[in-house]
Amino acid sequence: MSTDETSPADFKNIRGSEYSHIKGWGIDANPENDPTYPMKNRTNGEHEGYTWDRPSQQEVEVEVLRSVERPNITAAFGTSVPPSGLSGKLRRYAFKSSESDYRHWLPLMLADRVNVFEGIIDDFKHGHVPNFFVERGWTAEWKYNRKEFVTKAVAGVFIASAVVAAVVLLKKNRSRVPG
Amino acid sequence: MLAMNFRGPFRVRLDRDKPLPEIKHPEDAIVRVLRSCICGSDLHLYHGLVPDTRVGMTFGHEFIGEVVEIGSEVKNLKTGDKVMVPFNIACGKCVFCRQELYGNCHESNPQATAVGGIFGYSHTAGGYDGGQAEYVRVPYADVGPTIIPEWMDPDDAVLLTDVVPTGYQAAEMGGIQPGDTVVVFGAGPIGIMAAKCSWLFGAGRVIVIDHLDYRLEFVRNYAQCEAYNFKEMNDPVVFIKTTTDSLGADVCIDAVGAEAAGSAAQTLTGRKMLLQGGSTTALHWAINSVKKGGIVSIVGVYGPIDSLVPIGNVVNKGITIRGNQASVKRLLPRLIEHVKSGVLNPKEIITHRIPLEEVAEGYHIFSAKRDNCIKPVLIPPTAWAS
Numbered sequence A: 001m002s003t004d005e006t007s008p009a010d011f012k013n014i015r016g017s018e019y020s021h022i023k024g025w026g027i028d029a030n031p032e033n034d035p036t037y038p039m040k041n042r043t044n045g046e047h048e049g050y051t052w053d054r055p056s057q058q059e060v061e062v063e064v065l066r067s068v069e070r071p072n073i074t075a076a077f078g079t080s081v082p083p084s085g086l087s088g089k090l091r092r093y094a095f096k097s098s099e100s101d102y103r104h105w106l107p108l109m110l111a112d113r114v115n116v117f118e119g120i121i122d123d124f125k126h127g128h129v130p131n132f133f134v135e136r137g138w139t140a141e142w143k144y145n146r147k148e149f150v151t152k153a154v155a156g157v158f159i160a161s162a163v164v165a166a167v168v169l170l171k172k173n174r175s176r177v178p179g
Numbered sequence B: 001m002l003a004m005n006f007r008g009p010f011r012v013r014l015d016r017d018k019p020l021p022e023i024k025h026p027e028d029a030i031v032r033v034l035r036s037c038i039c040g041s042d043l044h045l046y047h048g049l050v051p052d053t054r055v056g057m058t059f060g061h062e063f064i065g066e067v068v069e070i071g072s073e074v075k076n077l078k079t080g081d082k083v084m085v086p087f088n089i090a091c092g093k094c095v096f097c098r099q100e101l102y103g104n105c106h107e108s109n110p111q112a113t114a115v116g117g118i119f120g121y122s123h124t125a126g127g128y129d130g131g132q133a134e135y136v137r138v139p140y141a142d143v144g145p146t147i148i149p150e151w152m153d154p155d156d157a158v159l160l161t162d163v164v165p166t167g168y169q170a171a172e173m174g175g176i177q178p179g180d181t182v183v184v185f186g187a188g189p190i191g192i193m194a195a196k197c198s199w200l201f202g203a204g205r206v207i208v209i210d211h212l213d214y215r216l217e218f219v220r221n222y223a224q225c226e227a228y229n230f231k232e233m234n235d236p237v238v239f240i241k242t243t244t245d246s247l248g249a250d251v252c253i254d255a256v257g258a259e260a261a262g263s264a265a266q267t268l269t270g271r272k273m274l275l276q277g278g279s280t281t282a283l284h285w286a287i288n289s290v291k292k293g294g295i296v297s298i299v300g301v302y303g304p305i306d307s308l309v310p311i312g313n314v315v316n317k318g319i320t321i322r323g324n325q326a327s328v329k330r331l332l333p334r335l336i337e338h339v340k341s342g343v344l345n346p347k348e349i350i351t352h353r354i355p356l357e358e359v360a361e362g363y364h365i366f367s368a369k370r371d372n373c374i375k376p377v378l379i380p381p382t383a384w385a386s
């Protein structure tokens, strides 16, 4: 399987420095014509490449996934939730492909969904029963949208009981059929 | 400490025992949070639209607080300083920061190159815990954090960390010329501020489009502009054309982003099935209702994958599209002046002051647009007095 994995040495820009062989080179250059004005105070520092005096490097004490589009881990980074479990495996897989590739984003979205189940299991493991009602902020529905909320809840209960009743009836009918 | 904890789409809770943040880098500071907002951008996380949003993360990128600890290389701040913290995490040294593109730092997000680090905004934006908590780790503390002037109300200060600069930059990117007709899509906090700031650049007419009447009424008063409900129009593009001599608006601003309503097909593919980087209805309208040669300024946030936009019309009409995360630090000095002189009154958009303990309710109220909510602010128990 081919991936985009990169190593730091892959990142280099080999530029020309002399253009006298190109007729008319630069004769209409207009540095004022910058569509990013005034958002950017243009210095063209990019031409020097990745050469700036970098901030100190934060120690990498937890697993940090790195975009294949860059050579290193940034000088500072967050350590909120290191990858773990099945979702972590999916995230690691995603980071083999670039930000330009669906093979990056789709596994990440899948990992996020898997992570929700991992979160619930983890809660139970720690003796915490998640309270979906509170977590979803439905206490606010009671305060600000009571009528609609109650109507929906009643409708929900009604539909659920109708389904249960139908299943029970069906079963009863079936058990009457001889054979 | 108390901290918001993301459990999955539409589910957040308050944890009481999250470990205190620590200095991890010599340029870090630890800040005790005094105010922290919930933003329309947080809703994209809350609704599960941003890839690599991990369960257990604390959100919050709009906050102010008091410095309680500094790393060995921090020179400009000391403990006890009260600071507003821009939502962008920026090193100040890289080639992008040095050109004042503080939203595009190259040294704050290892996980993606297309966006710099943002507090509490998934691992796609660096994996930093955010400020919807009692304490937060603030990297590159000498660069972004700005001392809150004595005279400034903390409610104004917290809006200077994102909403005001973003609205201002939305207008700035529009390249508004005196007399221009500016159409702002979205009457959320960002659209409201973009409409208000459009006048500062000399707009001749400002029109806001949304479908929530209470927000339209608010923006009409707050930003002294026209405001219309797109649900009452057959086609918003035709409406804008008819009201601009058929030429189109000079500038259109997208202050809606990935969760735009107004088109069933876009909603299905962009918000429900996640086949696009969001629903692009507002951007679609912006492109189609701007004049030939006009400018579309995008501050609405979209996911990283492809999104359907009428790009052929961009070419045929010769439109310039500009977008970015706001460069908060670049804009702060000017915006502080505007608050001081009373040109801008940010805190008037705050409708809800909610105890941090009720964070789950806060998210729901803002997400479901209950109780005429425009901008909710979370206040940790230790900060009520300040």
Ligand SMILES: NC(=O)c1ccc[n+]([C@@H]2O[C@H](COP(=O)([O-])OP(=O)(O)OC[C@H]3O[C@@H](n4cnc5c(N)ncnc54)[C@H](O)[C@@H]3O)[C@@H](O)[C@H]2O)c1
Residues within 6 Å of the ligand: B039, B040, B041, B042, B043, B044, B162, B163, B166, B185, B186, B187, B188, B189, B190, B191, B209, B210, B211, B212, B215, B230, B255, B256, B257, B258, B259, B260, B261, B262, B281, B282, B298, B299, B300, B301, B302, B324, B325, B326
């Ligand atoms: N670029 C940045 O730096 C930056 C910073 C902050 C927020 N944002 C983004 O700006 C956007 C708005 O943020 P907010 O806090 O105001 O959010 P919000 O959710 O409060 O407001 C969005 C508004 O858009 C309206 N809307 C929905 N569909 C619409 C349509 N088709 N046409 C017109 N209006 C429509 C909604 O009714 C709502 O009032 C979000 O995408 C957010 O992520 C960007």
Ligand SMILES: [Zn+2]
Residues within 6 Å of the ligand: B039, B040, B041, B042, B061, B062, B087, B162, B163
């Ligand atoms: Zn924000």
Ligand SMILES: [Zn+2]
Residues within 6 Å of the ligand: B090, B091, B092, B093, B094, B095, B096, B097, B098, B104, B105, B106, B107, B108
């Ligand atoms: Zn930088």
